[in-house]
Amino acid sequence: MSKPKPVIEISDLQFAWKKQAQLVLDINSLQVNEGERVFLRGPSGSGKSTLLSLLAAVTAPRSGDLKVLGQDLKKLGHAKRDQFRADHIGFIFQMFNLIPYLSVVENVTLPCRFSRKRKHKVLAQADSLEHEAIRLLDHLDMAHDDVLHKPVNELSVGQQQRVAAARALMGAPELVIADEPTSSLDADRRTAFIDLLFRECDSANSTLIFVSHDNSLEAPFERTIEFNQLNNSVADKRPKLRAVS
């Protein structure tokens, strides 16, 4: 078996919001390899979103190493980090993922407008961005005429989340980060959504980081990370436990 390619490599990472002395993140080490599906569990407010911001190159660590796809993010300036995100990362929010004044297809093709790499990836295989968008939407059961041309505001939450998934997968980004994407879905739809996500990540060979506090969704994931064990930074003064990763 070939050596697994690391997609995320973290060591001795520390992060705090500018003026605070209190560390929000203090992670000894974390490694995620290509193709893994990771369930990142932790309660709300524990700093998960902050970690995701770092992984998505929106913010930079105060100290420590952070490499995504082999790229040391600390070495990149603001503009390059934004470009890196555009090129390699697909992101799904918990809700309100879509831009209200764009159509469904326009929302899905959005990443390709900011990343020439992703655009070329798509055009290498499909006739046009629109075609690829519709193909993805079709896999997510969103390509019917009656939903495809609906104004985004009129879609149900479940439909919106599926469009968001299509957008995150557009152009086969290497890393897909989903921040509690099923929290606003009905319970019975959650598993179906995860199945769709898995299938698409498989065909694109993308690595998936799925953040949630809902334990019932854990089952399909091959790997679970407890955020509170990962993150050493705690508010109280109890002696810190070293994280076992």
Next chain:
Amino acid sequence: MAIVELAIKSFRNRKFTTGLTVLSIALSVMLLLGIEIIRQGAETSFTNTLSGTDLIVGARSSPVQLLLYSVFHIGNPTNNMQWHSYEEIATHPQVKWTIPVSLSDSHKGYRVIGTTEQFYEHFRFADSKALQLEAGNWFSGTFDAVVGAEVAQALGYQSGEKIILAHGAGDESFITHSDKPFKIVGILKRTGTPVDRAVYVGLQSIDVMHDEFNGAAHNHDPLMAHDQHNTEKSNRKSSLSAILVGLQSRGAAIGMQREINEYKTEALTAIMPGVVLLELWSMMNVVERILVIVSGLVVAVGLFSMLIILMTSLNERRREMAILRSVGARPVHIFTLIMGEAVFLTLLAMVLGVAMVYGLLFLVQPWLESLFGLYVVIGWPNATELMFLMIIALCGFVVGLIPGIRIYRYSLADGMTIRV
């Protein structure tokens, strides 16, 4: 460019408020340009009250006063000119034509002007337009009169009608020449100048009326003077109020003006009408400036309302900005998005405003001309108007900076997470 497309599409689901903003700015642009165009039309109409006349000569007085009574029939000369001065000027080699003018009486509030057929022949206005008769002919007999278009319209006169003239300006007069009516032999076409508001008779007719008045004032009972009235054409050379002069060459005007001003035999003033007209117009400048300032304020209010709309929408759009950041947009992209919206709205409003002002002017131009004698030229925007438009565009840009910088800072601080 992705961001520009996004900016344009962002109006899709805010059509109503966007439309209102654009309309309010467009209306204010229309107001500003409309005022400027009409102002120019008014200035042109005013300075074109008289054209082709090189000099106006009268007894010594201030230039503005001479212009006012000789062209606008406002006020009176302090002194009359002597006839022999007129003869000397008329026979001067540099002089091509002259029009003698005598101001005195009034008819129901409209000035009666004594002149000759030279007035009909040589008088020009606007862009060298000549006088034309709507009906009838120019006067020839002592008791013939020709009336201007407004006089005929307001008093309902027809050709052939008899009218009574009174001595001294003003509506009511205690002396009337009721048994010596004048006959209207001609009605002039509308000119949009003071000619429309005048009654023209022969110089000798003025003399006849003056003789009568002088006779009555000196010795006789006013009513008795009527019985002694001589209906024969008087041969006495009359006193003049002013002379309009056309020269052989335009360039001779300054020399001729000086010559007349230094005339030894009689104290005279010669003016170049174009110069004095502009002087008179500039006195009314204050009103124009106020109008421009007011309409400038209206534009400012329109732009301010756009600012308010952009700023109040910022908070709602922070979510949208987080989404854009998550797909790789940079804070400068987000800044450009907002700026682009402000600039696009302003430009759209400007185009709409310009279209509206020209559309409106096309509609009302004939009315302005016939009702107010105001000839408005509809052509490409001139330098002043272009300057106004550029200033508005610049202001729109500056207005866009304010929410632009704010959202730049927001997106920098928020990243992908919103802490609202």
